[in-house]
Amino acid sequence: MKSLVRQNDQLIVNKAQRKLHIITFGCQMNEYDSRRMAQILMGQYSLTPHVDEADLIIINTCSIREKAEHKLYSLLGRLRRLKATNPSLKIGVAGCVAQQLGNRLFSRAPYVDFVIGPQALYKIDGILGKLAHGEIRLCDIELSRRFQIPCIDAPLPKKGDVRAYVTIMQGCDNFCTYCIVPFVRGREISRPSEDILAEVESLARQGIRDVTLLGQNVNSYGKGLEGDVDFSGLLERIDSVFPDVRLRFTTSHPKDLSDRLIDCFGRLGSLCEHLHLPVQSGSDRILKRMNRRYTSQHYLEMVEKLRRTCPDITITTDLIVGFPGETDEDFEQTLALVKEAKFDQAFAFKYSPRPGTAAVKMKDQVDEKVKSQRLTRLLNFLNDIGLKQYKKFEGRTCQVLVESYSDSKLTARTRGNHVVNIEGPKDLVGRLINVYIERACHHSLIGRIVH
Numbered sequence: 001m002k003s004l005v006r007q008n009d010q011l012i013v014n015k016a017q018r019k020l021h022i023i024t025f026g027c028q029m030n031e032y033d034s035r036r037m038a039q040i041l042m043g044q045y046s047l048t049p050h051v052d053e054a055d056l057i058i059i060n061t062c063s064i065r066e067k068a069e070h071k072l073y074s075l076l077g078r079l080r081r082l083k084a085t086n087p088s089l090k091i092g093v094a095g096c097v098a099q100q101l102g103n104r105l106f107s108r109a110p111y112v113d114f115v116i117g118p119q120a121l122y123k124i125d126g127i128l129g130k131l132a133h134g135e136i137r138l139c140d141i142e143l144s145r146r147f148q149i150p151c152i153d154a155p156l157p158k159k160g161d162v163r164a165y166v167t168i169m170q171g172c173d174n175f176c177t178y179c180i181v182p183f184v185r186g187r188e189i190s191r192p193s194e195d196i197l198a199e200v201e202s203l204a205r206q207g208i209r210d211v212t213l214l215g216q217n218v219n220s221y222g223k224g225l226e227g228d229v230d231f232s233g234l235l236e237r238i239d240s241v242f243p244d245v246r247l248r249f250t251t252s253h254p255k256d257l258s259d260r261l262i263d264c265f266g267r268l269g270s271l272c273e274h275l276h277l278p279v280q281s282g283s284d285r286i287l288k289r290m291n292r293r294y295t296s297q298h299y300l301e302m303v304e305k306l307r308r309t310c311p312d313i314t315i316t317t318d319l320i321v322g323f324p325g326e327t328d329e330d331f332e333q334t335l336a337l338v339k340e341a342k343f344d345q346a347f348a349f350k351y352s353p354r355p356g357t358a359a360v361k362m363k364d365q366v367d368e369k370v371k372s373q374r375l376t377r378l379l380n381f382l383n384d385i386g387l388k389q390y391k392k393f394e395g396r397t398c399q400v401l402v403e404s405y406s407d408s409k410l411t412a413r414t415r416g417n418h419v420v421n422i423e424g425p426k427d428l429v430g431r432l433i434n435v436y437i438e439r440a441c442h443h444s445l446i447g448r449i450v451h
């Protein structure tokens with residue numbers, strides 16, 4: 001959980017008297033949405049890091065993690081007390097859990113003033129206007145067929161930020177059987193490429209040096225956009241207009257990873273050598289039950305093509321253990337795939353049922369104890385492989401972008417997305433420098449500046 005706190009930065013508008021506090025759960029997409037809401041409201045509210053001095057509290061929820069609903073209600077219970085001391089306080093719930101619950105949320109938490117889904121958040125000022133005119137308990141969870149980010153300037157980055165996200169599409173059409181996203185974020189809708197370029201331009205103007213394009217499945221970008229470009233075409237356009245901005249994207253579905261997109265890693269100078277390609281399982285039987293629509297063989301062939309095209313590429317992934325019906329043999333196949341793919345890093349999770357998804361109804365749920373044992377085994381396995389991958393950097397010199405400074409230490413990032421800790425002065429933040437890698441840790445590198 002993150003509180004959107006923008007003290008001392010450009011998002012604070014001193015003239016605004018009322019205070020806004022945003023609590024954000026979940027992914028980068030939610031962080032982006034929170035900043036959008038803050039930006040839409042910045043003429044009327046200034047952001048506060050203190051929840052108890054807010055006139056408006058927005059909780060931007062995520063339903064990916066377990067017990068999301070339960071966590072939301074317990075947080076709301078705590079916030080309710082603030083209404084007793086400040087009757088004009090407004091509380092709103094946004095994001096995926098808001099989309100799932102809709103009006104039902106009011107019956108359990110009647111003191112909530114509004115509920116707003118991820119595709120309706122751009123209407124937040126209208127909702128607040130209606131509340132100001134006496135309307136109560138407003139709910140807007142409309143799913144749209146048009147891309148719903150208004151073409152206003154990019155969300156202002158925090159002062160000193162060198163990285164930023166740009167949403168390029170909303171929703172997902174894939175219906176993986178464990179995932180709630182298509183139900184709460186709707187069908188895939190791509191954002192016109194002109195708007196994306198305008199946002200990257202605005203960010204570059206504000207000093208952003210590293211941009212990550214966001215979408216649930218960026219590889220299928222462009223579907224339904226008449227006369228516009230596909231995802232490779234979008235990367236080519238951004239690369240040609242902003243060759244000095246480091247470009248990244250997430251997330252990619254393996255079934256839509258085209259040869260042309262793989263080729264981009266070999267020829268676009270601004271595209272960083274990092275791909276997050278969630279595999280989820282190494283068992284074809286489980287992949288089928290997950291409705292992933294690729295095989296482990298196909299996945300490994302893509303990994304091989306990527307490494308042939310771009311030998312330095314960092315490949316990271318997501319893995320689920322204990323999906324319904326997963327046997328010991330299926331799990332061994334996941335370990336075998338992990339060994340063969342040699343991921344630089346992987347995020348492993350125990351399967352947890354999400355209400356409303358197809359996997360919840362599958363009969364052969366795996367025992368919690370077995371899931372935990374498999375997760376522990378997988379994490380140990382990943383740690384060993386990950387450290388070996390990081391060790392390859394020892395003794396090399398890499399170019400890094402310095403992202404932040406704290407206590408005489410700089411945190412920087414390689415093009416391959418490895419975090420490098422170095423000692424150096426604050427004025428290097430935002431600069432590209434060369435560092436010599438002295439030591440590898442499990443999830444970061446230790447380097448020194450090469451003069």
Ligand code: SF4
Pocket residue numbers: 172173174175176179180181182216217253
């Ligand atoms: S691709 Fe699958 S896992 Fe990813 S958001 Fe879509 S349905 Fe969910």
